[in-house]
Structure formats: C-alpha cells, structure tokens
Amino acid sequence: xxxGRLLLFDVARTYCRDLASVDAAREFLQFxxxxxxxxxxxxxxVVNRGVTTFETVKHxxxxxxxxxxxxxxxxxxVMELRMWFDLLLFELVSIEDALVxxxxxxxxxxxxxxxxxxxxxxxxxxxxxxxxxxxLAPPESEATGIxxxxxxxPWLTDIRELRNQATHRNLVKLRESKSWHExxxxxxxxxxxxxxxxxxxxxxxxEPIAEWVPITVDKVKDLLNGSAKRLADVLTLLRxxxxxxxxxxxxxxxxxxxxxxxxxxxxxxxxxxxxxxxxTIYFCSDCGERVYNVTGKKSPKGGTYI
Ligand SMILES: [Zn+2]
Numbered sequence: 001x002x003x004g005r006l007l008l009f010d011v012a013r014t015y016c017r018d019l020a021s022v023d024a025a026r027e028f029l030q031f032x033x034x035x036x037x038x039x040x041x042x043x044x045x046v047v048n049r050g051v052t053t054f055e056t057v058k059h060x061x062x063x064x065x066x067x068x069x070x071x072x073x074x075x076x077x078v079m080e081l082r083m084w085f086d087l088l089l090f091e092l093v094s095i096e097d098a099l100v101x102x103x104x105x106x107x108x109x110x111x112x113x114x115x116x117x118x119x120x121x122x123x124x125x126x127x128x129x130x131x132x133x134x135x136l137a138p139p140e141s142e143a144t145g146i147x148x149x150x151x152x153x154p155w156l157t158d159i160r161e162l163r164n165q166a167t168h169r170n171l172v173k174l175r176e177s178k179s180w181h182e183x184x185x186x187x188x189x190x191x192x193x194x195x196x197x198x199x200x201x202x203x204x205x206x207e208p209i210a211e212w213v214p215i216t217v218d219k220v221k222d223l224l225n226g227s228a229k230r231l232a233d234v235l236t237l238l239r240x241x242x243x244x245x246x247x248x249x250x251x252x253x254x255x256x257x258x259x260x261x262x263x264x265x266x267x268x269x270x271x272x273x274x275x276x277x278x279x280t281i282y283f284c285s286d287c288g289e290r291v292y293n294v295t296g297k298k299s300p301k302g303g304t305y306i
Pocket of ligand 1: 035264265266284285287289
C-alpha cells in the first residue's frame with residue numbers, strides 16, 4: 001500500500017498550481033524520513049557490534065581459545081552512538097515541521113515557513129476550509145491531519161524534550177549493563193558478550209537504546225502516514241469543491257501563463273462532479289476559479305447561461 005505521505009503529494013499534483021513547490025515539499029519530507037531511517041540503522045549497527053565487549057583471548061600461535069578473558073571498550077563506538085542519536089532526534093522532530101510546511105504548500109496557504117506558529121496557523125486554516133466549504137463543525141472540522149501533532153502524546157513529548165536537551169547534555173547514558181559483571185559468565189566460544197546502552201529519558205526513566213530507537217522511528221512514521229492520509233482526504237474534498245481535476249488543470253495553466261492576474265470570468269463550464277448540495281459546480285473556462293452564479297456567462301457550446 002502506498003504510504004499516506006506519498007498519497008498526499010499524489011493528490012496535490014492534481015490540485016495545486018505550482019507543481020515545483022509540491023515536488024520540493026515531497027522531496028524534503030522524504031529526505032527527513034530517509035535520514036532518520038539511516039540514523040536508526042547506524043545506531044543499531046553500533047549497538048550490535050557492542051560498545052564494551054567481553055571475549056576469550058585466543059592463543060596467538062595456535063588461535064585456540066585460552067583460559068583468559070578480556071573486556072574491551074570502544075570509545076569511537078560511544079562517540080558514534082551519540083552522534084547518530086543526536087542526528088536521529090533532530091530528524092524525527094523535523095519530520096513534523098516538514099509535514100506542516102508540506103501542508104502549507106499543497107493547500108496553497110503560502111504562510112511564511114519561518115513563522116514559529118505555522119503548525120497552529122495551518123491547522124486553523126484547514127479547519128476553516130472544512131467549516132466553510134464542507135459545512136462541518138468542531139470536532140469534525142478539527143480533524144485536519146495536523147491535529148495529530150497538536151495532541152501531546154507522551155512519546156512525542158519525549159522526543160521533543162530529548163531534542164531540546166541534546167544541545168546541552170549527552171543523551172546516551174553509558175550506564176552500560178554488562179551481564180558478565182552481574183553474574184560470572186563466560187563468553188560464548190568464538191563469540192563475545194556485549195554491554196547494553198540506555199537512553200536517558202530523564203526523571204529516572206531509561207530505555208535500552210536498541211529497543212527505543214526502532215520503536216520510536218516506527219511511531220513517528222505511523223503518525224506521519226496517518227496524518228498525511230487525512231490531509232490527502234481533506235485536499236481531495238477541496239479539489240471536488242473547486243470543480244475537480246479539470247478545474248485544477250485550468251487554474252494551473254492560468255497561473256503559469258499570467259502568474260495569477262485577475263480574470264473577469266467571461267465564460268463558465270460545468271465540472272463533471274456534482275456539489276455537496278446536489279447542484280452542478282461551474283468553473284471559469286479561462287482561469288479555472290469556481291463560478292457561483294453563471295447567469296450571463298458564456299457556455300463552452302457558444303450559448304449564454306440564463
Ligand atoms: Zn476566470
């Protein structure tokens with residue numbers, strides 16, 4: 001099944017005037033997801049290799065295991081773990097911002113991406129569209145897709161909080177648990193034991209990094225795909241309200257040609273789909289904007305609507 005985040009851009013390409021900005025928003029969001037996935041893989045590689053390991057020393061001449069065991073600590077692995085973890089948090093938090101900016105672009109709101117309150121603004125504007133174009137009232141009109149990110153889910157709050165703290169403390173707490181310290185254990189023949197590292201979530205909460213990282217990446221991706229799917233559904237509704245794909249194609253051509261010059265809407269044509277109220281939807285034959293009263297406008301067949 002096509003992920004929700006891609007569906008959103010599929011619909012956007014049949015709705016928006018500026019396809020270059022749709023593609024730019026899609027690429028940026030995809031980039032964020034791919035970097036987060038890459039960071040997850042790198043973290044798991046370090047964890048699987050082990051930061052502190054415990055193994056049996058082999059005899060230098062024969063290569064056979066001896067009775068001696070050795071613990072080795074890899075300082076570079078610690079640095080790598082911290083580096084990839086910082087990057088992971090940065091990307092996970094920015095996936096949300098990238099989605100909000102994508103919604104800002106595909107709904108053609110064109111609010112400044114720099115605005116610190118963009119998430120609330122975009123959510124509010126989509127609510128308004130649902131209320132005015134589709135006669136919905138809260139709480140239905142508040143299901144914008146962006147609303148998923150406004151609810152403070154505890155795990156989402158954790159990521160944001162960790163991201164903020166990543167600037168001033170190390171998050172990968174190296175209270176490693178070393179199983180061979182807890183009770184005398186021998187390394188497996190020809191293998192080794194490795195320590196477990198923890199993410200320090202604050203207030204005494206800590207989670208094994210090897211578990212927390214993949215689960216959290218999946219949660220963010222699920223939330224992203226679910227919310228983008230809702231955005232795609234709302235955008236589909238709006239597209240219908242404005243006369244469907246044919247009207248959108250006309251608006252796109254007009255925008256390309258005139259960069260949005262005003263139009264007197266001399267002629268109107270009927271959309272293939274019927275409005276929510278059961279009445280025909282008309283759009284301007286030139287600029288593609290919806291025309292609410294066609295009396296006196298030219299029809300594509302050469303006549304005049306009466
Ligand atoms: Zn027009």
